[in-house]
Amino acid sequence: MDTPICDFIKEYEAKGTSRLHMPGHKGVPFLGCENRDITEICGADELYEAEGIIAASEKNANALFGFGRTIYGTEGSSQCIRTMLFLALQERKNRTERPVILAARNAHKAFLYSCALLDVDVEWLFPEGAKSLCACPITAEQVAEGLKKSSAFAVYITAPDYLGGSPDIKGIAVACRAAGVPLLVDNAHGAYLKFLHPSKHPLDLGAAMSCDSAHKTLPVLTGGAYLHLSAEWAERVGRQAKKAMELFGSTSPSYLILQSLDLCNRYLAEGYREKLQWTIGQIGHLRGQLKKQGWTVMMDSDPLKLTIFTGEKGYRGREVAEVLRAHEVECEFADLDAVVLMATPENTERDFQRIEKALERLPQKEKIEPSQMPQILPKQKMRIREAIFGRWEEISCEEAVGRICASPCVSCPPAIPIAASGEEITAELLPLFRAYGIEKIEVVKE
Numbered sequence: 064m065d066t067p068i069c070d071f072i073k074e075y076e077a078k079g080t081s082r083l084h085m086p087g088h089k090g091v092p093f094l095g096c097e098n099r100d101i102t103e104i105c106g107a108d109e110l111y112e113a114e115g116i117i118a119a120s121e122k123n124a125n126a127l128f129g130f131g132r133t134i135y136g137t138e139g140s141s142q143c144i145r146t147m148l149f150l151a152l153q154e155r156k157n158r159t160e161r162p163v164i165l166a167a168r169n170a171h172k173a174f175l176y177s178c179a180l181l182d183v184d185v186e187w188l189f190p191e192g193a194k195s196l197c198a199c200p201i202t203a204e205q206v207a208e209g210l211k212k213s214s215a216f217a218v219y220i221t222a223p224d225y226l227g228g229s230p231d232i233k234g235i236a237v238a239c240r241a242a243g244v245p246l247l248v249d250n251a252h253g254a255y256l257k258f259l260h261p262s263k264h265p266l267d268l269g270a271a272m273s274c275d276s277a278h279k280t281l282p283v284l285t286g287g288a289y290l291h292l293s294a295e296w297a298e299r300v301g302r303q304a305k306k307a308m309e310l311f312g313s314t315s316p317s318y319l320i321l322q323s324l325d326l327c328n329r330y331l332a333e334g335y336r337e338k339l340q341w342t343i344g345q346i347g348h349l350r351g352q353l354k355k356q357g358w359t360v361m362m363d364s365d366p367l368k369l370t371i372f373t374g375e376k377g378y379r380g381r382e383v384a385e386v387l388r389a390h391e392v393e394c395e396f397a398d399l400d401a402v403v404l405m406a407t408p409e410n411t412e413r414d415f416q417r418i419e420k421a422l423e424r425l426p427q428k429e430k431i432e433p434s435q436m437p438q439i440l441p442k443q444k445m446r447i448r449e450a451i452f453g454r455w456e457e458i459s460c461e462e463a464v465g466r467i468c469a470s471p472c473v474s475c476p477p478a479i480p481i482a483a484s485g486e487e488i489t490a491e492l493l494p495l496f497r498a499y500g501i502e503k504i505e506v507v508k509e
């Protein structure tokens with residue numbers, strides 16, 4: 064597979080042209096990568112009006128993923144989430160009432176910011192007996208029920224979630240189709256799912272659009288992302304999609320990230336599926352070993368995640384993260400109950416051995432009960448946009464009881480709101496804030 068963006072920049076670099084254009088480093092190596100960092104010069108195409116090398120590279124990505132349309136983003140899934148919402152909003156049937164979206168509560172804060180920017184209201188979907196902040200196993204029936212009662216223009220879910228779990232995307236997609244609304248999936252953690260046998264990518268399971276952070280699970284520089292549109296949605300909004308991305312992006316997209324996305328096409332086309340299977344095998348083996356050591360491991364997480372619930376063995380998730388750190392292993396996320404490790408084919412056997420060795424040394428201690436910190440749904444007292452864009456002040460969580468949340472209250476990761484903008488802070492939320500190390504929150508100024 065060719066790499067038109069990388070090839071153009073290599074040639075430009077080789078010519079030694081005097082750079083009387085931006086960026087100001089002029090290709091001089093300060094960090095080391097500046098020689099390959101250009102801007103939209105003659106021949107370099109334009110990300111949001113692509114007709115040349117960027118269009119050719121996106122065509123390669125489109126061929127690899129095989130959906131209706133695949134568009135590059137250089138500002139993460141965050142930019143793609145705003146775009147998905149914007150496109151779905153443009154197509155909504157009901158234009159007389161305020162726009163409402165039905166969303167699973169474990170949404171990333173980027174979703175709330177998108178709702179604020181687009182002035183969209185949210186009706187939250189909560190699972191029965193919610194047990195954790197990160198997981199939100201809503202059912203297709205719940206979505207169908209929710210859609211019957213609501214005039215929502217779209218349904219929004221996060222899959223895979225931060226622990227690697229996923230609701231029944233196929234069933235939810237069927238419910239959405241029956242109600243005539245698009246299913247939008249935050250697939251930030253699942254760009255690689257397309258390359259499993261069979262594909263578990265949300266668009267292959269019936270979603271209308273998804274955002275994939277290429278940088279989270281593929282060898283792409285931070286910021287690299289895909290916006291995928293199904294064939295139907297490419298037909299409906301494909302022409303506006305680039306303009307919509309531009310609305311939410313910088314006019315100076317990074318060519319380093321574009322080269323990285325470009326090169327990733329070749330990587331995916333040449334032996335990636337085999338490498339992925341090797342890594343999944345390694346993680347599967349490690350899961351087995353850890354189970355033998357007495358750890359509770361999530362067996363049905365997305366295959367590149369290793370999620371360990373640590374209480375049975377007598378540890379807090381964050382304690383285990385410290386132990387791993389002491390053995391030169393840095394995890395993705397840890398809270399009171401779990402530690403989450405994310406691997407890709409770029410990890411080596413040594414990495415997996417370090418995890419096994421670090422954890423086998425830990426003796427069994429007295430079991431710790433799970434913190435049982437389910438999400439709580441506070442009362443919505445103000446519109447999201449009003450709460451985020453209004454005047455606010457930062458106060459302690461205790462003082463905030465009875466006040467209205469301005470910016471979403473999150474710890475990052477997982478950046479999932481404990482209280483969302485516009486909701487009333489109640490005393491019930493205090494243990495959750497404490498568990499996630501949140502001491503101060505921004506509330507609407509009275």
Ligand SMILES: Cc1ncc(COP(=O)(O)O)c(C=O)c1O
Pocket residue numbers: 138139140141142171173221224225249251252276286288477478
């Ligand atoms: C579930 C989820 N969605 C969206 C995002 C935002 O993605 P990005 O950092 O690519 O903008 C993140 C980032 O961590 C995430 O975890």
